[in-house]
Amino acid sequence: MRQKINRRFTGIALFSVVITTIVMTAVFYSQLKKQVFSDLAVVADLLIDEGSYARKTDNLRITWIDADGKVLFDSTVDGQSLANHLDRPEIAEAVSSGSGMGIRKSDTLSESVFYYAKKLDNGQILRVGRETHSVVAVLLSALPMVLTTALVLAAICLMVSHYLTSAIVEPINKMAGDMEHIDEGKSYPELIPFTRKIRLQHEEILSAANIRQEFTANVSHELKTPLAAISGYAELMEAGLVNDKEMKRFSGEIRKSAARLLTLINDIIKLSQLDAGNAKDILDVVNLAEITKESVEMLVFGAAKNGIDVVYEGDDRADVHIGKELAQELVYNLIENAVRYNKPNGRVIVKVQKEGTQIIFSVEDTGIGIPLEHQERIFERFYRVDKSRSKELGGTGLGLAIVKHICNLTDADVNLMSKPGVGTKIFIVWGRGST
Numbered sequence: 255m256r257q258k259i260n261r262r263f264t265g266i267a268l269f270s271v272v273i274t275t276i277v278m279t280a281v282f283y284s285q286l287k288k289q290v291f292s293d294l295a296v297v298a299d300l301l302i303d304e305g306s307y308a309r310k311t312d313n314l315r316i317t318w319i320d321a322d323g324k325v326l327f328d329s330t331v332d333g334q335s336l337a338n339h340l341d342r343p344e345i346a347e348a349v350s351s352g353s354g355m356g357i358r359k360s361d362t363l364s365e366s367v368f369y370y371a372k373k374l375d376n377g378q379i380l381r382v383g384r385e386t387h388s389v390v391a392v393l394l395s396a397l398p399m400v401l402t403t404a405l406v407l408a409a410i411c412l413m414v415s416h417y418l419t420s421a422i423v424e425p426i427n428k429m430a431g432d433m434e435h436i437d438e439g440k441s442y443p444e445l446i447p448f449t450r451k452i453r454l455q456h457e458e459i460l461s462a463a464n465i466r467q468e469f470t471a472n473v474s475h476e477l478k479t480p481l482a483a484i485s486g487y488a489e490l491m492e493a494g495l496v497n498d499k500e501m502k503r504f505s506g507e508i509r510k511s512a513a514r515l516l517t518l519i520n521d522i523i524k525l526s527q528l529d530a531g532n533a534k535d536i537l538d539v540v541n542l543a544e545i546t547k548e549s550v551e552m553l554v555f556g557a558a559k560n561g562i563d564v565v566y567e568g569d570d571r572a573d574v575h576i577g578k579e580l581a582q583e584l585v586y587n588l589i590e591n592a593v594r595y596n597k598p599n600g601r602v603i604v605k606v607q608k609e610g611t612q613i614i615f616s617v618e619d620t621g622i623g624i625p626l627e628h629q630e631r632i633f634e635r636f637y638r639v640d641k642s643r644s645k646e647l648g649g650t651g652l653g654l655a656i657v658k659h660i661c662n663l664t665d666a667d668v669n670l671m672s673k674p675g676v677g678t679k680i681f682i683v684w685g686r687g688s689t
Protein backbone atom coordinates (compact mmCIF):
# COMPACT_ATOMS: atom_id res chain seq x y z
CA MET A 255 0.00 0.00 0.00
CA ARG A 256 2.77 2.38 1.07
CA GLN A 257 4.75 1.69 -2.09
CA LYS A 258 1.71 2.03 -4.28
CA ILE A 259 0.78 5.42 -2.86
CA ASN A 260 4.40 6.61 -3.14
CA ARG A 261 4.63 5.51 -6.74
CA ARG A 262 1.35 7.18 -7.64
CA PHE A 263 2.26 10.49 -6.02
CA THR A 264 5.61 10.59 -7.81
CA GLY A 265 4.02 9.56 -11.11
CA ILE A 266 1.40 12.30 -10.87
CA ALA A 267 4.07 14.90 -10.04
CA LEU A 268 6.31 13.94 -12.98
CA PHE A 269 3.35 13.82 -15.32
CA SER A 270 2.35 17.35 -14.22
CA VAL A 271 5.88 18.65 -14.74
CA VAL A 272 6.04 17.26 -18.28
CA ILE A 273 2.58 18.54 -19.25
CA THR A 274 3.26 21.97 -17.72
CA THR A 275 6.56 22.23 -19.61
CA ILE A 276 4.94 21.38 -22.92
CA VAL A 277 2.09 23.85 -22.40
CA MET A 278 4.42 26.58 -21.17
CA THR A 279 6.74 26.11 -24.15
CA ALA A 280 3.82 26.32 -26.56
CA VAL A 281 2.55 29.53 -24.93
CA PHE A 282 6.03 31.01 -24.79
CA TYR A 283 6.70 30.17 -28.43
CA SER A 284 3.46 31.70 -29.62
CA GLN A 285 4.24 34.89 -27.70
CA LEU A 286 7.72 34.95 -29.21
CA LYS A 287 6.28 34.55 -32.72
CA LYS A 288 3.88 37.41 -32.20
CA GLN A 289 6.66 39.62 -30.86
CA VAL A 290 9.07 38.84 -33.71
CA PHE A 291 6.45 39.51 -36.38
CA SER A 292 5.40 42.80 -34.81
CA ASP A 293 9.08 43.86 -34.57
CA LEU A 294 9.59 42.95 -38.21
CA ALA A 295 6.48 44.94 -39.19
CA VAL A 296 7.88 48.00 -37.38
CA VAL A 297 11.24 47.62 -39.14
CA ALA A 298 9.52 47.23 -42.52
CA ASP A 299 7.45 50.37 -41.91
CA LEU A 300 10.55 52.31 -40.92
CA LEU A 301 12.36 51.22 -44.08
CA ILE A 302 9.36 52.14 -46.20
CA ASP A 303 9.18 55.54 -44.52
CA GLU A 304 12.84 56.12 -45.26
CA GLY A 305 12.38 54.84 -48.80
CA SER A 306 15.74 53.02 -48.89
CA TYR A 307 15.63 49.24 -49.10
CA ALA A 308 19.01 48.29 -50.42
CA ARG A 309 20.95 48.20 -47.21
CA LYS A 310 22.76 45.65 -45.18
CA THR A 311 22.16 45.10 -41.51
CA ASP A 312 23.72 42.67 -39.10
CA ASN A 313 20.88 40.50 -38.07
CA LEU A 314 18.19 41.33 -40.58
CA ARG A 315 17.71 40.02 -44.07
CA ILE A 316 16.14 42.60 -46.34
CA THR A 317 14.77 41.56 -49.69
CA TRP A 318 13.28 43.87 -52.27
CA ILE A 319 11.18 42.21 -54.91
CA ASP A 320 9.63 43.54 -58.01
CA ALA A 321 5.91 43.16 -58.68
CA ASP A 322 6.62 40.20 -61.01
CA GLY A 323 8.64 38.33 -58.35
CA LYS A 324 12.09 39.17 -59.58
CA VAL A 325 14.49 39.88 -56.72
CA LEU A 326 15.86 43.40 -57.03
CA PHE A 327 18.02 43.28 -53.92
CA ASP A 328 18.89 40.91 -51.10
CA SER A 329 21.03 41.87 -48.15
CA THR A 330 22.55 38.42 -47.64
CA VAL A 331 22.82 36.95 -51.17
CA ASP A 332 23.35 38.50 -54.52
CA GLY A 333 19.84 39.45 -55.58
CA GLN A 334 20.40 38.59 -59.25
CA SER A 335 21.14 34.94 -58.48
CA LEU A 336 17.89 34.35 -56.66
CA ALA A 337 14.98 32.68 -58.38
CA ASN A 338 11.62 34.27 -58.79
CA HIS A 339 10.17 34.84 -55.32
CA LEU A 340 6.45 35.00 -56.05
CA ASP A 341 5.99 31.41 -54.81
CA ARG A 342 7.21 32.23 -51.29
CA PRO A 343 4.15 32.03 -49.03
CA GLU A 344 4.70 35.38 -47.27
CA ILE A 345 5.19 37.15 -50.63
CA ALA A 346 2.19 35.51 -52.24
CA GLU A 347 0.17 36.59 -49.23
CA ALA A 348 1.52 40.17 -49.39
CA VAL A 349 0.67 40.37 -53.09
CA SER A 350 -2.89 39.31 -52.45
CA SER A 351 -3.63 41.01 -49.12
CA GLY A 352 -1.00 43.71 -48.57
CA SER A 353 1.17 41.93 -46.02
CA GLY A 354 2.25 38.35 -45.26
CA MET A 355 4.14 36.27 -42.78
CA GLY A 356 6.05 33.01 -42.95
CA ILE A 357 8.42 30.88 -40.93
CA ARG A 358 10.94 28.59 -42.54
CA LYS A 359 13.63 26.38 -41.22
CA SER A 360 17.06 27.76 -41.55
CA ASP A 361 20.08 25.61 -42.30
CA THR A 362 20.49 24.73 -38.65
CA LEU A 363 17.76 22.93 -36.77
CA SER A 364 17.96 25.25 -33.82
CA GLU A 365 17.13 28.37 -35.80
CA SER A 366 14.11 29.40 -37.89
CA VAL A 367 13.80 32.39 -40.20
CA PHE A 368 10.78 34.60 -39.67
CA TYR A 369 9.70 36.60 -42.71
CA TYR A 370 7.43 39.60 -42.91
CA ALA A 371 6.53 40.95 -46.37
CA LYS A 372 4.70 44.15 -47.23
CA LYS A 373 3.35 45.38 -50.55
CA LEU A 374 4.56 48.85 -51.51
CA ASP A 375 2.35 51.40 -53.22
CA ASN A 376 4.00 50.67 -56.53
CA GLY A 377 3.23 46.95 -56.32
CA GLN A 378 6.74 45.95 -55.30
CA ILE A 379 7.31 43.93 -52.14
CA LEU A 380 9.62 44.62 -49.25
CA ARG A 381 10.50 41.61 -47.12
CA VAL A 382 12.37 41.60 -43.85
CA GLY A 383 13.52 38.40 -42.23
CA ARG A 384 15.20 37.49 -39.01
CA GLU A 385 16.70 34.33 -37.62
CA THR A 386 15.18 33.35 -34.29
CA HIS A 387 15.21 30.29 -32.04
CA SER A 388 13.03 27.47 -33.39
CA VAL A 389 10.41 25.75 -31.25
CA VAL A 390 12.81 22.80 -30.85
CA ALA A 391 15.48 25.13 -29.55
CA VAL A 392 13.07 26.73 -27.11
CA LEU A 393 12.09 23.30 -25.86
CA LEU A 394 15.71 22.17 -25.63
CA SER A 395 16.69 25.29 -23.75
CA ALA A 396 13.93 24.56 -21.22
CA LEU A 397 15.11 20.97 -20.74
CA PRO A 398 17.72 21.46 -17.99
CA MET A 399 15.23 23.57 -16.08
CA VAL A 400 12.54 20.93 -16.57
CA LEU A 401 14.80 18.13 -15.43
CA THR A 402 15.91 20.04 -12.34
CA THR A 403 12.30 20.91 -11.47
CA ALA A 404 11.24 17.30 -12.02
CA LEU A 405 14.00 16.02 -9.74
CA VAL A 406 13.18 18.54 -7.02
CA LEU A 407 9.49 17.79 -7.32
CA ALA A 408 10.13 14.03 -7.23
CA ALA A 409 12.16 14.48 -4.05
CA ILE A 410 9.44 16.67 -2.48
CA CYS A 411 6.78 14.18 -3.58
CA LEU A 412 8.69 11.30 -2.08
CA MET A 413 8.89 13.12 1.23
CA VAL A 414 5.29 14.33 1.17
CA SER A 415 3.99 10.97 0.03
CA HIS A 416 6.03 9.25 2.70
CA TYR A 417 4.45 11.52 5.29
CA LEU A 418 0.96 11.24 3.79
CA THR A 419 1.20 7.48 3.44
CA SER A 420 2.19 7.20 7.07
CA ALA A 421 -0.72 9.44 8.03
CA ILE A 422 -3.10 7.27 5.98
CA VAL A 423 -1.71 3.91 7.01
CA GLU A 424 -0.96 4.63 10.67
CA PRO A 425 -4.58 4.62 11.97
CA ILE A 426 -5.23 1.40 10.07
CA ASN A 427 -2.13 -0.21 11.57
CA LYS A 428 -3.17 1.00 15.00
CA MET A 429 -6.63 -0.45 14.52
CA ALA A 430 -5.21 -3.78 13.43
CA GLY A 431 -2.90 -3.82 16.43
CA ASP A 432 -5.60 -3.16 18.99
CA MET A 433 -8.84 -4.81 17.95
CA GLU A 434 -10.50 -4.43 21.30
CA HIS A 435 -10.20 -0.65 21.34
CA ILE A 436 -11.00 0.34 17.80
CA ASP A 437 -11.84 3.98 18.37
CA GLU A 438 -14.69 4.60 16.01
CA GLY A 439 -14.64 8.39 16.45
CA LYS A 440 -11.01 8.83 15.55
CA SER A 441 -10.57 6.40 12.69
CA TYR A 442 -11.86 7.05 9.20
CA PRO A 443 -15.66 7.36 9.15
CA GLU A 444 -15.70 5.30 5.93
CA LEU A 445 -14.04 2.48 7.85
CA ILE A 446 -16.55 2.43 10.73
CA PRO A 447 -18.82 -0.25 9.22
CA PHE A 448 -15.70 -2.22 8.39
CA THR A 449 -14.22 -1.88 11.88
CA ARG A 450 -17.56 -2.75 13.46
CA LYS A 451 -17.76 -5.88 11.37
CA ILE A 452 -14.21 -6.84 12.25
CA ARG A 453 -14.79 -6.20 15.93
CA LEU A 454 -17.97 -8.23 15.85
CA GLN A 455 -16.22 -11.08 14.12
CA HIS A 456 -13.34 -10.76 16.51
CA GLU A 457 -15.70 -11.01 19.47
CA GLU A 458 -17.50 -13.93 17.88
CA ILE A 459 -14.22 -15.72 17.31
CA LEU A 460 -13.14 -15.08 20.88
CA SER A 461 -16.41 -16.25 22.34
CA ALA A 462 -16.46 -19.30 20.07
CA ALA A 463 -12.92 -20.10 21.20
CA ASN A 464 -13.97 -19.68 24.82
CA ILE A 465 -16.98 -21.92 24.37
CA ARG A 466 -14.86 -24.53 22.66
CA GLN A 467 -12.25 -24.42 25.38
CA GLU A 468 -14.86 -24.68 28.08
CA PHE A 469 -16.53 -27.52 26.21
CA THR A 470 -13.26 -29.42 25.89
CA ALA A 471 -12.57 -28.99 29.59
CA ASN A 472 -16.09 -30.20 30.42
CA VAL A 473 -15.84 -33.18 28.09
CA SER A 474 -12.56 -34.26 29.66
CA HIS A 475 -14.04 -33.92 33.08
CA GLU A 476 -17.19 -35.88 32.16
CA LEU A 477 -15.16 -38.69 30.59
CA LYS A 478 -12.84 -38.93 33.56
CA THR A 479 -15.41 -40.07 36.12
CA PRO A 480 -16.67 -43.25 34.37
CA LEU A 481 -13.15 -44.08 33.18
CA ALA A 482 -11.80 -43.77 36.71
CA ALA A 483 -14.61 -46.03 37.95
CA ILE A 484 -13.93 -48.65 35.28
CA SER A 485 -10.22 -48.61 35.96
CA GLY A 486 -10.79 -48.79 39.75
CA TYR A 487 -13.10 -51.80 39.59
CA ALA A 488 -10.88 -53.57 37.06
CA GLU A 489 -7.87 -53.04 39.30
CA LEU A 490 -9.60 -54.63 42.26
CA MET A 491 -10.69 -57.58 40.13
CA GLU A 492 -7.20 -57.97 38.71
CA ALA A 493 -5.69 -58.09 42.21
CA GLY A 494 -8.10 -60.88 43.09
CA LEU A 495 -9.66 -58.81 45.82
CA VAL A 496 -13.22 -59.40 44.68
CA ASN A 497 -15.15 -62.42 45.78
CA ASP A 498 -17.69 -64.22 43.61
CA LYS A 499 -20.64 -62.42 45.12
CA GLU A 500 -19.20 -58.97 44.51
CA MET A 501 -17.93 -59.88 41.06
CA LYS A 502 -21.40 -59.54 39.60
CA ARG A 503 -21.93 -56.08 41.11
CA PHE A 504 -18.50 -54.87 39.99
CA SER A 505 -19.04 -56.11 36.45
CA GLY A 506 -22.39 -54.33 36.47
CA GLU A 507 -20.71 -51.08 37.55
CA ILE A 508 -18.12 -51.43 34.81
CA ARG A 509 -20.87 -52.03 32.23
CA LYS A 510 -22.83 -49.01 33.49
CA SER A 511 -19.78 -46.74 33.33
CA ALA A 512 -18.97 -47.98 29.84
CA ALA A 513 -22.57 -47.39 28.76
CA ARG A 514 -22.33 -43.90 30.17
CA LEU A 515 -19.16 -43.25 28.23
CA LEU A 516 -20.90 -44.44 25.09
CA THR A 517 -23.90 -42.13 25.52
CA LEU A 518 -21.60 -39.23 26.28
CA ILE A 519 -19.48 -39.85 23.22
CA ASN A 520 -22.59 -40.28 21.07
CA ASP A 521 -23.95 -36.93 22.24
CA ILE A 522 -20.60 -35.23 21.65
CA ILE A 523 -20.46 -36.67 18.14
CA LYS A 524 -24.01 -35.46 17.47
CA LEU A 525 -23.16 -31.96 18.64
CA SER A 526 -20.02 -31.76 16.55
CA GLN A 527 -21.93 -33.00 13.52
CA LEU A 528 -24.47 -30.22 14.10
CA ASP A 529 -21.62 -27.73 14.51
CA ALA A 530 -20.11 -28.72 11.17
CA GLY A 531 -21.12 -26.37 8.39
CA ASN A 532 -22.85 -29.00 6.26
CA ALA A 533 -25.47 -29.99 8.89
CA LYS A 534 -28.17 -28.28 6.80
CA ASP A 535 -27.57 -30.80 4.01
CA ILE A 536 -29.44 -33.55 5.81
CA LEU A 537 -32.63 -31.51 6.23
CA ASP A 538 -35.64 -32.95 4.49
CA VAL A 539 -39.43 -32.68 4.78
CA VAL A 540 -40.76 -35.39 7.09
CA ASN A 541 -44.00 -36.17 8.89
CA LEU A 542 -43.10 -35.08 12.41
CA ALA A 543 -46.34 -36.50 13.86
CA GLU A 544 -45.42 -39.97 12.67
CA ILE A 545 -41.86 -39.77 13.98
CA THR A 546 -43.12 -38.49 17.35
CA LYS A 547 -45.61 -41.34 17.68
CA GLU A 548 -42.83 -43.84 17.01
CA SER A 549 -40.61 -42.27 19.67
CA VAL A 550 -43.48 -42.30 22.19
CA GLU A 551 -43.99 -46.00 21.52
CA MET A 552 -40.29 -46.65 22.12
CA LEU A 553 -40.31 -44.82 25.44
CA VAL A 554 -43.70 -45.94 26.79
CA PHE A 555 -42.42 -49.26 28.09
CA GLY A 556 -39.42 -47.90 30.01
CA ALA A 557 -41.53 -45.08 31.46
CA ALA A 558 -44.24 -47.49 32.58
CA LYS A 559 -41.64 -49.37 34.64
CA ASN A 560 -41.34 -46.19 36.70
CA GLY A 561 -45.07 -45.74 36.80
CA ILE A 562 -45.04 -42.90 34.32
CA ASP A 563 -47.67 -42.64 31.63
CA VAL A 564 -46.62 -41.26 28.24
CA VAL A 565 -49.40 -40.42 25.77
CA TYR A 566 -49.60 -38.92 22.32
CA GLU A 567 -52.50 -36.56 21.70
CA GLY A 568 -51.59 -34.75 18.51
CA ASP A 569 -52.47 -34.72 14.81
CA ASP A 570 -51.61 -37.57 12.44
CA ARG A 571 -49.82 -35.49 9.90
CA ALA A 572 -47.56 -32.45 10.23
CA ASP A 573 -44.75 -31.88 7.72
CA VAL A 574 -41.59 -30.17 8.89
CA HIS A 575 -38.35 -29.53 7.00
CA ILE A 576 -36.04 -31.20 9.50
CA GLY A 577 -35.04 -34.66 8.28
CA LYS A 578 -35.74 -37.95 10.03
CA GLU A 579 -32.52 -38.17 12.00
CA LEU A 580 -32.74 -34.72 13.61
CA ALA A 581 -36.49 -35.08 14.21
CA GLN A 582 -35.94 -38.32 16.14
CA GLU A 583 -33.10 -36.75 18.08
CA LEU A 584 -35.15 -33.73 19.10
CA VAL A 585 -38.33 -35.61 19.99
CA TYR A 586 -36.55 -38.38 21.84
CA ASN A 587 -34.45 -35.99 23.94
CA LEU A 588 -37.44 -33.95 25.07
CA ILE A 589 -39.68 -36.91 25.91
CA GLU A 590 -36.81 -38.67 27.66
CA ASN A 591 -36.29 -35.60 29.87
CA ALA A 592 -40.01 -35.38 30.66
CA VAL A 593 -39.88 -39.00 31.83
CA ARG A 594 -36.51 -38.68 33.58
CA TYR A 595 -37.43 -35.61 35.64
CA ASN A 596 -40.95 -36.77 36.46
CA LYS A 597 -42.49 -37.86 39.73
CA PRO A 598 -43.78 -41.35 40.50
CA ASN A 599 -47.08 -41.97 38.74
CA GLY A 600 -46.53 -38.85 36.68
CA ARG A 601 -47.81 -38.15 33.20
CA VAL A 602 -46.26 -36.98 29.96
CA ILE A 603 -48.42 -35.56 27.18
CA VAL A 604 -46.85 -35.26 23.75
CA LYS A 605 -48.46 -33.34 20.88
CA VAL A 606 -47.74 -32.32 17.32
CA GLN A 607 -50.28 -29.82 16.05
CA LYS A 608 -50.84 -27.82 12.92
CA GLU A 609 -51.98 -24.27 13.48
CA GLY A 610 -52.29 -22.32 10.28
CA THR A 611 -48.86 -22.32 8.74
CA GLN A 612 -47.25 -23.26 12.03
CA ILE A 613 -46.33 -26.66 13.36
CA ILE A 614 -46.14 -26.92 17.13
CA PHE A 615 -44.46 -29.77 18.93
CA SER A 616 -44.99 -29.89 22.69
CA VAL A 617 -44.05 -32.08 25.63
CA GLU A 618 -45.76 -31.49 28.92
CA ASP A 619 -44.91 -33.31 32.13
CA THR A 620 -46.08 -33.39 35.71
CA GLY A 621 -42.50 -33.57 36.99
CA ILE A 622 -40.19 -31.75 39.34
CA GLY A 623 -40.11 -28.54 37.27
CA ILE A 624 -37.23 -26.13 36.75
CA PRO A 625 -36.63 -23.13 39.05
CA LEU A 626 -36.83 -19.81 37.21
CA GLU A 627 -33.16 -18.94 37.67
CA HIS A 628 -32.11 -22.12 35.81
CA GLN A 629 -34.62 -21.88 32.97
CA GLU A 630 -32.40 -19.72 30.74
CA ARG A 631 -29.32 -21.87 31.21
CA ILE A 632 -30.54 -25.44 30.82
CA PHE A 633 -29.94 -25.23 27.05
CA GLU A 634 -26.21 -24.71 27.63
CA ARG A 635 -23.85 -27.61 27.14
CA PHE A 636 -23.38 -29.67 30.32
CA TYR A 637 -25.65 -27.43 32.35
CA ARG A 638 -27.80 -29.38 34.82
CA VAL A 639 -30.03 -28.17 37.59
CA ASP A 640 -29.19 -31.12 39.80
CA LYS A 641 -25.96 -32.70 38.62
CA SER A 642 -26.05 -35.89 40.67
CA ARG A 643 -29.68 -36.57 39.85
CA SER A 644 -29.04 -36.12 36.13
CA LYS A 645 -26.02 -38.43 36.25
CA GLU A 646 -27.84 -41.02 38.29
CA LEU A 647 -30.57 -41.07 35.67
CA GLY A 648 -28.10 -41.43 32.81
CA GLY A 649 -28.21 -37.81 31.64
CA THR A 650 -25.23 -36.23 29.88
CA GLY A 651 -26.22 -32.57 30.18
CA LEU A 652 -26.08 -32.32 26.39
CA GLY A 653 -29.64 -33.27 25.43
CA LEU A 654 -31.16 -29.78 25.49
CA ALA A 655 -28.06 -28.27 23.85
CA ILE A 656 -28.63 -30.67 20.97
CA VAL A 657 -32.34 -29.75 20.89
CA LYS A 658 -31.53 -26.05 20.78
CA HIS A 659 -29.00 -26.59 18.02
CA ILE A 660 -31.53 -28.49 15.90
CA CYS A 661 -34.07 -25.70 16.45
CA ASN A 662 -31.59 -23.06 15.29
CA LEU A 663 -30.79 -25.13 12.26
CA THR A 664 -34.45 -25.58 11.29
CA ASP A 665 -35.55 -22.03 12.18
CA ALA A 666 -37.73 -23.04 15.09
CA ASP A 667 -38.54 -21.15 18.29
CA VAL A 668 -38.05 -22.91 21.62
CA ASN A 669 -40.37 -21.98 24.48
CA LEU A 670 -40.33 -23.17 28.05
CA MET A 671 -42.87 -22.94 30.83
CA SER A 672 -42.08 -24.57 34.12
CA LYS A 673 -43.04 -24.45 37.75
CA PRO A 674 -41.04 -26.29 40.37
CA GLY A 675 -43.04 -29.12 41.85
CA VAL A 676 -45.79 -28.85 39.24
CA GLY A 677 -44.26 -29.63 35.89
CA THR A 678 -42.67 -28.42 32.70
CA LYS A 679 -43.92 -27.70 29.22
CA ILE A 680 -41.54 -27.24 26.34
CA PHE A 681 -42.95 -26.33 22.94
CA ILE A 682 -41.23 -25.82 19.69
CA VAL A 683 -42.74 -23.80 16.87
CA TRP A 684 -41.81 -23.98 13.18
CA GLY A 685 -43.02 -21.42 10.67
CA ARG A 686 -43.33 -18.46 13.00
CA GLY A 687 -41.08 -16.40 10.75
CA SER A 688 -43.12 -17.16 7.62
CA THR A 689 -46.47 -15.91 8.90
Ligand code: ADP
Pocket residue numbers: 591592595619621622623624632633637638639640644645648649650651652653654655678
Ligand atom coordinates in the same frame (compact mmCIF):
# COMPACT_ATOMS: atom_id res chain seq x y z
P1 ADP B 1 -29.54 -34.12 30.94
O1 ADP B 1 -28.81 -35.13 30.17
O2 ADP B 1 -28.89 -33.80 32.24
O3 ADP B 1 -30.98 -34.39 31.03
P2 ADP B 1 -30.36 -31.93 29.28
O4 ADP B 1 -29.57 -31.00 28.51
O5 ADP B 1 -31.33 -32.78 28.58
O6 ADP B 1 -29.32 -32.77 30.11
O7 ADP B 1 -31.10 -31.11 30.39
C1 ADP B 1 -30.41 -30.17 31.17
C2 ADP B 1 -31.00 -30.06 32.55
O8 ADP B 1 -32.27 -29.44 32.46
C3 ADP B 1 -31.26 -31.34 33.23
O9 ADP B 1 -30.12 -31.79 33.91
C4 ADP B 1 -32.38 -31.01 34.18
O10 ADP B 1 -31.87 -30.43 35.34
C5 ADP B 1 -33.14 -29.94 33.43
N1 ADP B 1 -34.36 -30.49 32.75
C6 ADP B 1 -34.46 -30.81 31.45
N2 ADP B 1 -35.71 -31.22 31.14
C7 ADP B 1 -36.42 -31.16 32.30
C8 ADP B 1 -37.79 -31.44 32.64
N3 ADP B 1 -38.67 -31.90 31.76
N4 ADP B 1 -38.18 -31.24 33.92
C9 ADP B 1 -37.28 -30.79 34.84
N5 ADP B 1 -35.99 -30.51 34.57
C10 ADP B 1 -35.55 -30.69 33.32
